[in-house]
Amino acid sequence: MASTPLFIMLASGEHEKIQLAAMIASVAAVSDRPVQVFVTMNAILAFRRGLSRQERYHGGHFHEQFMIKNVPDALELFEQGRMLGDLKMWACALVLDLEHLDHEKDLVEGLFDGAAGLAKFLADAEDGELITL
Amino acid sequence: MAERQTIDARGSFCPGPLMELIAALKLAQIGDEIEVLSSDKGSVTDVPAWVAKVGHAYVGTTEHDGYWAVVVRKAK
Numbered sequence: 001m002a003s004t005p006l007f008i009m010l011a012s013g014e015h016e017k018i019q020l021a022a023m024i025a026s027v028a029a030v031s032d033r034p035v036q037v038f039v040t041m042n043a044i045l046a047f048r049r050g051l052s053r054q055e056r057y058h059g060g061h062f063h064e065q066f067m068i069k070n071v072p073d074a075l076e077l078f079e080q081g082r083m084l085g086d087l088k089m090w091a092c093a094l095v096l097d098l099e100h101l102d103h104e105k106d107l108v109e110g111l112f113d114g115a116a117g118l119a120k121f122l123a124d125a126e127d128g129e130l131i132t133l
Numbered sequence: 134m135a136e137r138q139t140i141d142a143r144g145s146f147c148p149g150p151l152m153e154l155i156a157a158l159k160l161a162q163i164g165d166e167i168e169v170l171s172s173d174k175g176s177v178t179d180v181p182a183w184v185a186k187v188g189h190a191y192v193g194t195t196e197h198d199g200y201w202a203v204v205v206r207k208a209k
Contacts, residue, residue: 027148030155031186071146080152084159 005128013042016060029085
Protein backbone atom coordinates (compact mmCIF):
# COMPACT_ATOMS: atom_id res chain seq x y z
CA MET A 1 0.00 0.00 0.00
CA ALA A 2 1.33 3.43 -0.95
CA SER A 3 2.28 5.70 1.94
CA THR A 4 0.35 8.89 2.58
CA PRO A 5 2.26 11.83 1.08
CA LEU A 6 3.78 14.22 3.59
CA PHE A 7 3.74 17.99 3.13
CA ILE A 8 5.91 20.27 5.26
CA MET A 9 5.43 24.01 5.38
CA LEU A 10 8.66 25.49 6.75
CA ALA A 11 8.18 29.12 7.78
CA SER A 12 10.48 29.53 10.78
CA GLY A 13 14.07 30.66 10.36
CA GLU A 14 15.10 29.05 13.65
CA HIS A 15 17.81 26.47 13.31
CA GLU A 16 15.83 24.04 15.45
CA LYS A 17 12.80 24.19 13.16
CA ILE A 18 14.88 23.91 9.99
CA GLN A 19 16.74 20.96 11.48
CA LEU A 20 13.50 19.23 12.43
CA ALA A 21 12.02 19.84 8.99
CA ALA A 22 15.14 18.36 7.40
CA MET A 23 15.03 15.32 9.67
CA ILE A 24 11.35 14.66 9.05
CA ALA A 25 11.62 15.24 5.31
CA SER A 26 14.69 13.10 4.75
CA VAL A 27 13.65 10.17 6.92
CA ALA A 28 10.14 10.12 5.47
CA ALA A 29 11.50 10.31 1.92
CA VAL A 30 13.88 7.38 2.43
CA SER A 31 11.00 5.44 4.00
CA ASP A 32 9.17 5.32 0.66
CA ARG A 33 6.94 8.28 1.53
CA PRO A 34 6.55 11.08 -1.01
CA VAL A 35 7.47 14.41 0.59
CA GLN A 36 7.05 18.01 -0.51
CA VAL A 37 8.53 20.94 1.41
CA PHE A 38 7.32 24.52 0.95
CA VAL A 39 9.86 27.04 2.27
CA THR A 40 8.45 30.45 3.09
CA MET A 41 8.81 33.52 5.36
CA ASN A 42 11.99 33.70 7.49
CA ALA A 43 12.95 30.16 6.56
CA ILE A 44 13.85 31.16 3.00
CA LEU A 45 16.71 33.30 4.33
CA ALA A 46 18.55 30.21 5.59
CA PHE A 47 18.54 28.76 2.08
CA ARG A 48 20.37 31.64 0.43
CA ARG A 49 23.41 30.64 -1.57
CA GLY A 50 26.92 31.29 -0.28
CA LEU A 51 26.29 31.60 3.45
CA SER A 52 28.61 30.12 6.06
CA ARG A 53 27.05 27.79 8.65
CA GLN A 54 27.31 30.64 11.19
CA GLU A 55 25.42 32.99 8.88
CA ARG A 56 22.86 30.39 7.86
CA TYR A 57 21.80 28.95 11.20
CA HIS A 58 20.62 30.64 14.38
CA GLY A 59 17.98 30.25 17.01
CA GLY A 60 16.61 27.65 19.37
CA HIS A 61 17.85 26.03 22.54
CA PHE A 62 19.72 23.29 20.68
CA HIS A 63 21.30 25.54 18.05
CA GLU A 64 24.74 25.65 19.66
CA GLN A 65 24.84 21.89 20.14
CA PHE A 66 23.88 21.35 16.53
CA MET A 67 26.80 23.56 15.54
CA ILE A 68 29.51 21.94 17.65
CA LYS A 69 28.46 18.30 17.71
CA ASN A 70 28.34 15.83 14.85
CA VAL A 71 24.68 16.45 14.04
CA PRO A 72 23.95 16.10 10.31
CA ASP A 73 23.70 19.48 8.57
CA ALA A 74 20.10 20.34 7.67
CA LEU A 75 20.88 21.18 4.05
CA GLU A 76 22.76 17.91 3.63
CA LEU A 77 19.77 16.02 5.03
CA PHE A 78 17.48 17.68 2.49
CA GLU A 79 19.96 16.77 -0.26
CA GLN A 80 20.13 13.15 0.93
CA GLY A 81 16.35 12.96 1.00
CA ARG A 82 16.22 14.19 -2.58
CA MET A 83 18.94 11.76 -3.67
CA LEU A 84 17.63 8.66 -1.89
CA GLY A 85 13.88 9.25 -1.91
CA ASP A 86 10.98 11.17 -3.42
CA LEU A 87 11.51 14.62 -1.91
CA LYS A 88 10.58 17.83 -3.66
CA MET A 89 11.27 21.34 -2.38
CA TRP A 90 9.48 24.52 -3.37
CA ALA A 91 10.43 28.11 -2.63
CA CYS A 92 7.52 30.44 -1.85
CA ALA A 93 7.02 32.80 -4.78
CA LEU A 94 5.84 35.62 -2.53
CA VAL A 95 8.95 35.83 -0.34
CA LEU A 96 11.21 35.40 -3.38
CA ASP A 97 9.53 38.44 -4.92
CA LEU A 98 9.73 40.50 -1.73
CA GLU A 99 13.43 39.73 -1.21
CA HIS A 100 14.24 39.99 -4.94
CA LEU A 101 15.55 36.42 -4.90
CA ASP A 102 15.72 34.10 -7.88
CA HIS A 103 15.40 30.48 -6.81
CA GLU A 104 17.83 29.33 -9.50
CA LYS A 105 20.52 31.93 -8.84
CA ASP A 106 20.16 33.00 -5.22
CA LEU A 107 19.17 29.85 -3.31
CA VAL A 108 21.34 26.84 -2.51
CA GLU A 109 22.20 25.18 -5.80
CA GLY A 110 20.28 22.06 -6.74
CA LEU A 111 18.05 21.98 -3.69
CA PHE A 112 14.80 23.43 -5.02
CA ASP A 113 12.50 22.11 -7.71
CA GLY A 114 11.19 25.59 -8.37
CA ALA A 115 9.15 28.52 -7.08
CA ALA A 116 5.53 27.86 -6.18
CA GLY A 117 2.48 29.59 -4.81
CA LEU A 118 0.72 28.74 -1.58
CA ALA A 119 -2.55 27.80 -3.27
CA LYS A 120 -0.89 25.07 -5.35
CA PHE A 121 0.91 23.66 -2.32
CA LEU A 122 -2.24 23.64 -0.20
CA ALA A 123 -4.25 22.02 -2.99
CA ASP A 124 -1.66 19.25 -3.32
CA ALA A 125 -1.52 18.86 0.46
CA GLU A 126 -5.20 17.94 0.59
CA ASP A 127 -4.12 14.51 -0.55
CA GLY A 128 -1.71 14.01 2.34
CA GLU A 129 -0.63 15.02 5.82
CA LEU A 130 0.50 18.61 6.42
CA ILE A 131 3.04 19.67 9.04
CA THR A 132 3.82 23.35 9.65
CA LEU A 133 7.06 24.45 11.32
CA MET B 134 28.35 -14.32 -3.22
CA ALA B 135 26.81 -12.21 -0.44
CA GLU B 136 29.14 -9.92 1.42
CA ARG B 137 29.07 -8.04 4.71
CA GLN B 138 30.15 -4.42 4.90
CA THR B 139 30.69 -2.46 8.10
CA ILE B 140 29.92 1.25 8.35
CA ASP B 141 31.36 3.07 11.33
CA ALA B 142 28.85 5.83 12.13
CA ARG B 143 29.88 6.18 15.76
CA GLY B 144 29.82 9.81 16.87
CA SER B 145 27.12 10.77 14.36
CA PHE B 146 23.77 11.87 15.71
CA CYS B 147 20.26 11.04 14.48
CA PRO B 148 19.49 10.48 11.64
CA GLY B 149 23.11 10.23 10.45
CA PRO B 150 23.65 6.48 11.05
CA LEU B 151 20.34 5.60 9.35
CA MET B 152 21.15 7.77 6.32
CA GLU B 153 24.63 6.21 6.03
CA LEU B 154 23.06 2.75 6.17
CA ILE B 155 20.55 3.63 3.46
CA ALA B 156 23.24 5.04 1.18
CA ALA B 157 25.26 1.82 1.59
CA LEU B 158 22.22 -0.36 0.90
CA LYS B 159 21.64 1.48 -2.37
CA LEU B 160 25.04 0.31 -3.59
CA ALA B 161 24.85 -3.24 -2.15
CA GLN B 162 23.67 -6.38 -3.92
CA ILE B 163 20.59 -8.32 -2.82
CA GLY B 164 21.64 -10.67 -0.03
CA ASP B 165 24.52 -8.47 1.14
CA GLU B 166 24.59 -7.51 4.80
CA ILE B 167 25.41 -4.06 6.13
CA GLU B 168 26.57 -3.69 9.71
CA VAL B 169 26.26 -0.14 11.01
CA LEU B 170 28.10 0.82 14.18
CA SER B 171 26.25 3.59 15.98
CA SER B 172 26.60 5.38 19.30
CA ASP B 173 23.20 7.00 18.71
CA LYS B 174 20.76 5.05 20.87
CA GLY B 175 17.87 5.98 18.58
CA SER B 176 19.40 3.81 15.87
CA VAL B 177 18.55 0.72 17.92
CA THR B 178 14.84 1.33 17.33
CA ASP B 179 15.00 3.45 14.16
CA VAL B 180 16.89 0.98 11.97
CA PRO B 181 14.61 -2.06 12.60
CA ALA B 182 11.53 0.15 12.14
CA TRP B 183 12.87 1.54 8.87
CA VAL B 184 13.83 -1.95 7.65
CA ALA B 185 10.30 -3.25 8.38
CA LYS B 186 8.78 -0.26 6.59
CA VAL B 187 10.72 -0.57 3.36
CA GLY B 188 11.05 -4.36 3.13
CA HIS B 189 14.66 -5.27 3.87
CA ALA B 190 15.62 -7.89 6.49
CA TYR B 191 16.68 -7.01 10.01
CA VAL B 192 19.37 -9.46 11.13
CA GLY B 193 20.01 -8.28 14.68
CA THR B 194 21.62 -5.84 17.08
CA THR B 195 24.60 -6.40 19.35
CA GLU B 196 25.39 -4.02 22.19
CA HIS B 197 29.01 -3.09 22.75
CA ASP B 198 30.73 -0.68 25.13
CA GLY B 199 29.16 2.65 24.22
CA TYR B 200 27.78 1.68 20.84
CA TRP B 201 25.57 -0.80 19.00
CA ALA B 202 26.16 -2.92 15.92
CA VAL B 203 22.98 -3.21 13.87
CA VAL B 204 22.95 -5.62 10.94
CA VAL B 205 20.59 -5.41 7.97
CA ARG B 206 20.35 -7.67 4.89
CA LYS B 207 19.39 -6.16 1.56
CA ALA B 208 16.24 -8.00 0.45
CA LYS B 209 15.11 -6.18 -2.69
